[in-house]
Amino acid sequence: MKLRGFKITIYLFIICWGVTTGLNAQDKLEHEMRLLARPLPDSIVLRWAPTSYQLWLNGNEYGYHVTRTTIIKNGKYIKEKTTRLTKQPLKPRLLAEWEALVDKNDYAGVAAQAIYGDGFEVEAGDGEASMIDIINRSTEQENRFGFALFAADQSPEVAQYSGLWLADKNVKPGEKYLYKVFPAQVAEGMTSDTAVFFTGVDEYMPLSPPANVKAEAGDKMVTLTWDKQYQSELYNSFWVERSSDKGQSFRRLNDVPLVNTTPEGYDEANFHFYVDSLPDNETAFLYRVIGISLFGELSPASKEVSAKGIFMISSVPKMTAKTGPQGQTVVLNWEFSNDKQEKVDGYRIYRSEKFDSGFKILADKLPLISQQYVDMQPMSNAYYRIQAFNHDFDGPQSIPIMMQLVDSIPPKVPVGLQAEADTSGLVRIQWTANTEKDLFGYRVYRANSSREEFSQLTSEAIPVNAYVDTINLKTLTKEVFYKVVAVDKRQNKSDFSEVLKVERPDIVPPASPIFKKASADEKGVYLSWAQSASNDVEQQIIYRNAKGSQAWTLVVSLPTDSIHYTDIPSQTGTIYRYIIMAVDKAGNESKPAKPVAVKYNAPIQKDVWITPEVKYNKRKGLVELSWEKPEGDVKEYWVYEKKQGGSWELKKTNIRICKLLLNITNNESEYRVLSKN
Structure with a gap:
């Protein structure tokens, strides 16, 4: 088999895998060995690889030795027994032996060219960039090394021909072995390395099917995805199969095992994918995925998923709008050429008060022959859109068209005005909300008298039926007046509401009464005073204090017309002080009048x-x-x-x-x- 000038052409999605896998990833050490083992019911398969192209070249020349040490038997540690499984070092087979395999295995040609070829040039299919560009123009030896291990990963036969594979069939249940793989000889100056793996046939576990297979339909196409994140250690390639007879038979869609890759510079995807082209959008197909392990085992088929193509719509009807008779309706007309001959079942019309959001269906399932729709209850200001649809897909919506109706009808007069004022000067006003659909808001007005002109408090219409005002409480004006106007979106104003009168909270205390006389006799202590000058006094209160005491005792509360009072203290021979205060209707108390002092001597009482x-x-x-x-x-x-x-x-x-x-x-x-x- 002549390899000089041999060129390898493989599809780009295979090339993009990169030059290393879990078996050949570089570690911190420069030259290392990696080993994986797969326990089977009757054997243990070993698969190894070096981590550098220098160690790979060394292995190609001198080969590898494999040993097995029995550590455990029937659950007990035994005296170690080591057996060399390779009488002669395992290394790549002679070039002549590869020829038969190359004819039936594409990966064998890649590996043979990498090991024995005089020149190593790889071209991408369909005129895409060369392999040198894809792997950042690595050296030729690194290219050979990477492609050789990639080919071995994809084909157990290629791994065996490359001297990177051994199946140990002399194994027994109940025993655990420590396998070692190491270069038979290393070149001068290269450190020898040994890869180890501890296992036994009792650790065999059947492969699980590819997980989370999903199908997303398109126009005459289906995109399949399945898990990559949690099963990356199990499978390195897949068969994708399709059935058109409800699962009675399946046909493989890919000619070579599918290897999903992530291009350099992109984040690693969490799923594998495959895109299938469909002959039509009417037939339902079943899909399933079969994983291929690093050791060439086929997994059970995944759960079947059903999919069929959907009729996509990319065309948009062209719509116009105008007002109807008397300007009370909106008439929508449209044309739909459908040059692409897309499947369309009808039309759907949307309406919103905003240009870019809030669209709701106004008319659904309009027949394909219709070209007009009349909105009998239009908004005063609205946007309209139209869309073609079928039973599979909703097409894109047209650009919104705005329509405004002529509106000269004002909103209803606001009713139900109520208010509550507190002693901080805040007045909280509310009223019954208007129900007009085109209502824009309210304007609030205030005056200090019902007979004077009202001033507007709200510079702009407020959207809610409530308002908080701040008023001055230190004023002689005891009342404040409010009224409200409703405004629609065309700035039509309602009449004024009924005037609402609000009492200002009284925070000003009344003037103090003044004592005119204070005297004591046998009847008690006589007090007289001049009343408060304030006109809102509701009561007068007198307090008493005995000399030497800090406490004041309430003596009496008197009506506003009282001007004198006689008090009979409990103790005789004691000097008493008296104060008087006025209290208004709001509960504000005046300052105490200047105290008066009187000594009370009670008459001598007989038994x-x-x-x-x-x-x-x-x-x-x-x-x-x-x-x-x-x-x-x-x-x-x-x-x-x-x-x-x-x-x-x-x-x-x-x-x-x-x-x-x-x-x-x-x-x-x-x-x-x-x-x-």
């Missing part, structure tokens, strides 16, 4: 005899005495009893309340109480 009320409880043997407190201060009560035919006897002293219980001594007894002052 008083009291005849109590007598009640007998014969069952308990008790008699209950009760009496009313006499006028003046009482220090204590003394109780006397007089039996029939006898004299008065003192029964109890130091009594502080107007009630007493005594044991019955004689039902004919009399009782009296002496109040001691």
Whole structure:
């Protein structure tokens, strides 16, 4: 087989894989060996590779040795037993032996050219960029190395012919082995390296099918995607199959195993993909994917997915709009040439108040023969769009067309005005919202009198039926007035609402009353005063304070027309001070009037005899005495009893309340109480 001048042409999607895989990725060390093992029910397959083209060239010349060391048997560690599995070093087969394989395996030609060819030139299919451009013009030896390992990754036969493969069939269940692969000899100055892998046939696990297969339909095409992120260690290529007879039979769509790649400079995709061309959009097809492992095993077929092409629409009807009779409707007309002969089932019309958003369907499923639609309930200002559709696809929408109706009808007058003012000067006004569809907002007006001209508070119409105003409370004007106007989008104004009157919160205290006279006699302390000059006083309150005390006690609350009051303090011989304040309707209190001081001497009181009320409880043997407190201060009560035919006897002293219980001594007894002052 003559290899001089041999050129390799493979499809770009294969070339873009890059020059290294998980088996041959560069590590920190310059020359290393990598080893993978696949336990099968009856054997263990080994697959290895060097990480540098220098070590690869060394292996091609001297070959590799493989050893197996039995470590565990039936779950127990045993004395290590090492067997060399290669009598002679494994290295690439002679060039003549490759010829038969090259005729039936495209990857064999790539590997043979990389190992034995005098020149190594790779061209991309369909006139695309050369391999040198795609892998950043690497050296020829690196190209050979990369393509040789790539070909071995895609074909177990090529890996075996390349001296990078061994199947160990002398294995037993219950045993665990440590495999080692190392160069039979290394060139001078190159460090020898050994790759190891620990496994046994009991670790065999069947391959899982490719996961998460999905199909997205297009016009006479289907794009298939399936998981790459979580199954990248299992498969390096795939068969894609299609069925047109509901799964009774499947046909492979790709002539060579599919290898998805990510071009340099792009983020790694999380899925594989395949694009299939369809003969029509009517037939439903079933698809499935079969993975090919690094060891040449075929996975179970993936879950089948169904898809068929869809009839796409790229053409857009051309629409015009005008107002109908009396300007109360909108008439839409359109033309649709459909030069591309696309499948169209009908038309759909959209309407929105905005140019770029908010479009909703106004008319759906208009027949294909129709060319006009009348909007019988149009908005005063609206945008219209039209779209052709079929049962598979909605075509693009036309550019929005704006229509404005002539509108001279104003909104209704706002009603239901209410307001609430607080002591901070904020007035919160609200009213019933108008229901007109073309309502633009409201304008709010204010005046200090219902008879003066109102001024506008809102520089622009506000969109909500509420407004917060700030007013001055330190003014003699006790009321403020409001009214509201509604405005539509054509700036038509309603009449003014009814005027709303709002009381200003009163935060100004009234003027203080002034004491005119303060004197004391046997009847008490006499006070007189001049009333507050304010006209909103609702009550007058007097406080008392005993000399030496910091506390003021409320004496009395009097109506606004009172000008004098007599107070009877509880203690005699004490100097008392008095203040008076006015309180208005808002609860504001005036400053206290200048205090007046008076010494009160109560008249001397005499002891008083009291005849109590007598009640007998014969069952308990008790008699209950009760009496009313006499006028003046009482220090204590003394109780006397007089039996029939006898004299008065003192029964109890130091009594502080107007009630007493005594044991019955004689039902004919009399009782009296002496109040001691």
